[in-house]
Amino acid sequence: RKEVEQDPGPFNVPEGATVAFNCTYSNSASQSFFWYRQDCRKEPKLLMSVYSSGNEDGRFTAQLNRASQYISLLIRDSKLSDSATYLCVVNMGTGNQFYFGTGTSLTVIP
Amino acid sequence: NAGVTQTPKFRVLKTGQSMTLLCAQDMNHEYMYWYRQDPGMGLRLIHYSVGEGTTAKGEVPDGYNVSRLKKQNFLLGLESAAPSQTSVYFCASSYSERQGQFFGPGTRLTVL
Numbered sequence: 001r002k003e004v005e006q007d008p009g010p011f012n013v014p015e016g017a018t019v020a021f022n023c024t025y026s027n028s029a030s031q032s033f034f035w036y037r038q039d040c041r042k043e044p045k046l047l048m049s050v051y052s053s054g055n056e057d058g059r060f061t062a063q064l065n066r067a068s069q070y071i072s073l074l075i076r077d078s079k080l081s082d083s084a085t086y087l088c089v090v091n092m093g094t095g096n097q098f099y100f101g102t103g104t105s106l107t108v109i110p
Numbered sequence: 111n112a113g114v115t116q117t118p119k120f121r122v123l124k125t126g127q128s129m130t131l132l133c134a135q136d137m138n139h140e141y142m143y144w145y146r147q148d149p150g151m152g153l154r155l156i157h158y159s160v161g162e163g164t165t166a167k168g169e170v171p172d173g174y175n176v177s178r179l180k181k182q183n184f185l186l187g188l189e190s191a192a193p194s195q196t197s198v199y200f201c202a203s204s205y206s207e208r209q210g211q212f213f214g215p216g217t218r219l220t221v222l
Contacts, residue, residue, distance in 0.1 A: 004152075032208050043200055044153070046210035087152070091207055097168060098143070098211070100153040 003027065004090050006101035014109050017078050021104045023088030024070045032091035033064055035073045037084040038103065044087055047073075078108045112136055114214035116201050122220045123191045131186040131217050133201030141204045142184040143168075143211060144176060146197040153200065159184055160207075191221045 006023045013019045025033075033050035048055065050062040050071050061074040071088055085103040092099060114135045123129055133142065140161050145153040145168075155168030159178040173195060175187045184203075188195060198218050202211035 034210050036210075043213035043215050046212065049210055097155060097158075099155075099169075100145075102150060102152040 003092065003099040004088060004101040006088055006104050008102060008104060010105040010107060012107045012109055013078055015078055015080060018074065018076045019078060019106065020072055020074045021086055022070050022072050023101050025090045025099075026069070027090075027092040028066070028069060029093040030090045031093040033071050034089040035062055035071075036087040036089060038087055039084050047086070075106075080108050080110060083107045114201055114203055114212050116199075116214035116217050118217060119215065120218045122222065123188075124222050125192060127191050128187070128189050129191065131199055131201075133184045133186070133214055134182055135203040135212070136182060137203060137212065138181070139203035139205055139212075140181070141206060142178065143202045144174070144184065144186045145200045145202065146170065147200060148197050156186065193221045195219065196221045
């Protein structure tokens with residue numbers, strides 16, 4: 001089993017739609033969780049951290065479910081500019097090791 | 111404020127050649143990381159550093175060495191390049207292990 005798993009997609013959604021991605025992780029002792037976005041042939045950029053109580057940043061909402069060992073990202077009112085690959089990242093708590101998912105591809109269609 | 115910069119942006123090596131990738135950050139971050147990204151595999155941690163003069167192995171350290179002589183710089187060395195090291199290399203930095211990382215633009219390396 002991979003340490004972090006994501007549905008690769010692709011997700012093709014119309015503008016204005018709501019879309020959600022999930023990411024599962026293997027180590028119950030994991031401590032820190034993040035969502036990044038990566039545009040084609042660019043570096044990953046931090047989208048948001050994921051806190052135990054859940055957190056929101058504009059149209060983006062992140063949730064953590066420790067019991068089921070997954071994190072989620074919800075995007076409301078999708079924009080064309082949201083088209084990208086979304087990476088989930090988990091610090092397993094074993095030292096300073098971060099594990100990246102392989103990413104979920106999102107395309108927002110006009 | 112340049113953030114995280116990487117040099118070079120592109121490089122082609124022949125098998126057996128050596129090279130050094132340079133990463134620099136101007137955010138006074140303690141933590142720095144080197145990753146490689148390959149299709150279908152996500153980013154994998156090669157080595158990391160938790161402060162000047164310290165380095166540690168990540169998930170895929172074999173064939174690479176690193177040095178952190180100055181807080182703002184983190185060097186990744188390939189002593190004898192192999193085709194399996196063809197990849198995109200990203201450097202990143204952060205304030206701590208609990209906070210998100212900021213990435214450089216990447217180095218595309220091809221080993222023939």
